[in-house]
Amino acid sequence: MKLYTTIIIILITILGAFAQIDQDTLKIKEVVISAMRSEKNKNEIPVKVDLISAKNIENLAVVNVDDIFNSISNVYVNRSWGPFSKNSSVTMRGLSSSARVLVLLDGMPLNMAAGGSINWHMIDADNVSQIEITKGPNSALYGNNAMGGVISIISKRPKSPITVHLNSYGGSYKTFGQHITITGNRVNDEKGLYWGIKGFARQGDGYYFESEASRDYSDTTTYIWEYNTGGYLGYQFNKDNKIEVSGDFYDDLRNEGIQVYEKDGSYYKFTTKTIQANYVGKFKGFEINAIGYRKQQDYFNQKERLNNFAEYKLMESSSTDIDEGVWIGVNRKIGEKHFFTFGSDIKHGETNYADIYFTSYDEVYYTGAFNFYALFLQDEYNLNKKIKIVGGLRFDKANFYDGSFSVNNPTSETGYENSMHSEYTPETWNAISYKFATNYSFSEKVRNYFSVATGFTPPKLDDLCRSGKISKGIKIANPELQPEKIFNIETGTFITLHKLEIEPSIYYSRGKDFHYLVGLGDTVDIGGEQRALLQKQNVSDVEILGAEINVKFQINQNLNLITNYSFNHSTIKDYKTSVGTELTGKYLAEVPPHLFYIGLYFNHKRLASSIAFRFIDEQWIDDENTLLVEKYSIVDFKISYQINKYFASYIDIQNLLDVEFVDRKGLSSPGRFILVGIKTDVKQISKKK
């Protein structure tokens, strides 16, 4: 408690000290779209937002797009196998799991309804124009998943008649990649067509988890290959109206480091197809943002192993998950003081999952679908030049239906005694989310915000419908699972001096009905091994007390310092079941209490370089708090040089000091990872009359 009091005193002192400062200020107009679902100046919104521009990304050692978030306070990226990870988990504000963060790509939600996960690999960092990271719950505007915050990724759009971008690289573990983007812009007099074709391919040999001395014949490297292709076609009717259609295709293969007999051994594969249409326009004083989208993610996992008795086991898991929806947001200024944002979101998500065994005849299938309907309304009220008040309300209704679960020809592999088929009763639930926030500008340099907001994350289709083996035992479906909810209160200050920006904030969150795996007090014999029966239940109320502070300092014209520190005390306040281990008072898994980042960025003529240090505190990796991953520190380095008008070369080094750390399964990280690359940008400059 002493620590929290100290933090609060420090923050209040900082706020008081800077409240009266009235010096020359760097007036930076940074535009944010996602935080309020309308275009806003970052300095006038009562919420904590971090912005990352394409230029910032250029300066960072980035191998995957989520590596960018390592530089952001209170965002923890769990990518322990580096580029060879099956996926990464990006968590915010002391809430583990990607499902508790809403991620948007050009307005399209990327969290899959089936499991809440995000396929970060399909996003090419070369094509990112800006990333907006809104901290804290924002379900009053976005509904699902926006508990810890919202990450909005905005892609680049062409400004030149023709642009060709190439990026080729090679590096550690024989990793090679090629990115290409060709774009065109034929917009003249604010009318015309623009388009882009993009793609990338990457492959790498990966690394062994085991040391050479302890490897056996089934150990192989975590090799990968992946490629993506996509494009967009847009038409601008006039200054205010445009429509765009875009599509993406992504495919990969990622080996798990095990190969017994089968080609590629045990591996994961995600094939993702997206198509979306966006309309942005103005009509009689109404600003309209509409998006329609469809995503299909085909997941495939081949698993082969020799069990403890040297018996060969082979199975495949696959699923087809489809998410589609239409989101419409409308903005309207009414009078001088009110700015309304309102609209409706409709979303559908479904999954068809199968486990097929090849060393027995077991088959397990499940299906499930969700429909979401939502209405929202927000008013930004500018009381005067200093005070802005924001109030928002959203109503979400969700239907879970078509839930079924089947087992055919069961043996001890799946643990069922007989073939069975069950259909789940449809369930409906509602969620009302609200937000109240104020922004008070003490001066042009100092402002303070205060916010009270709620958020929720729906149950995953996987938890509602799927029964089957997981690493901890046998998970039994719970079709009655309800959403997790969170209430958050926070305040923060923004101080902008001549060359210094300081942004401290503190928050307190109470989570209700969080999903935890509860032991049902019984076991099943699976192939001679006793496995506990478990079920996800709404049993846990959690408490999070946190703080973060960001500091940016321009040392001189060429040198910038960025540093931040985050603190989270995330614990289970009330564990509402007497079955299994009592978890009250336990820390939330995968939440490092302390995160620290400091980066030095240098830019001079043709040379750009950055060196960054980050500290990740120790963290519990199981709910019972028995397994602890040690704290570790990483140094990343990047240097790039513009050779001439068209070519630039660069060296990215992640984990420069080759620090070893392990993931929650005790598997080691790849250590130092170096990429050397060359980029080409060729543009046809428009001839303006």
Place this chain on the structure above:
Amino acid sequence: MRIATLYISAMVFLFSCKEEIPEYNSPKLELIQDSGYLYADSSLYAGDTVLVKIKASSQSDYALTQIHIERITENDTITIDTGIYNHTITFVKKIVKSNSDFETWTFTASDRNRVKSESITINISKKEFSTYNDIIHIPSVLFGFQNNNEIGSFYSLSSQEIFDTENAYNFQDNIHLVAYYDYSGDEHVIASPGANISEGTFAGSYDIVNWTTLNTTRFLLSDISTDEFDNCSNDSLIYETSFTFEVGKRKAKNLSQGDVYAFVSDKGYFGLIKVKSLTGTNEGNIEIEIKMK
């Protein structure tokens, strides 16, 4: 515009592609007609042991991944799935004639794509006037659990002796049963050296993980009563409760007084075990009674 049209066409093509596996010949099973092997329907006395030899071969590039064996009697159906990865394999199945009047054994092989072979079926009827023979009765076997310094934890069904850890290590070939206490939930356990017993259960260099010969005995909890066990004086009940080795469990766990387990050993011993008493944890002991063939 032309590029955009080409691009959209390419995307539509990509989105609609789906890989299909062309049809091919299914795997083949052959019953080997060698001397010493059963290769036709037959009549056997209860308890008779015969061997069946089968060659399974893939008729394609896809490896065989499973041998599926099914035994159907008038009382039950037992299935045994064995994971393999071979293009051709010859395997031998040992069949012990059960006490049922009629049983059907079916053998099927499947490949990597779950394409099945045609099944081979062997029908075995019980010869009338099966005579029941005497059994080996061991009224009391007292095991000490792993930290019991006075009584050994290992037992030989062949010599009918208890061994301490060091002696058991030196006579691995003869050890068929082992008793220990498990703190992770299995509690009082009777198993065998081949049961994947956790490292360190028996301290020191004689721990089972360091053994080179691991005899395996499998167990199934029986629903026969202690009275039925006590009254068992010939092998009829033993045949009645016996099972195919592969379907048994490697450990008889969470034992309590009065439990009756059927067991089958990979060395050919089979019979029944009754728990007479048990006490303590890793320093305690367990007393069992054995009736076996």
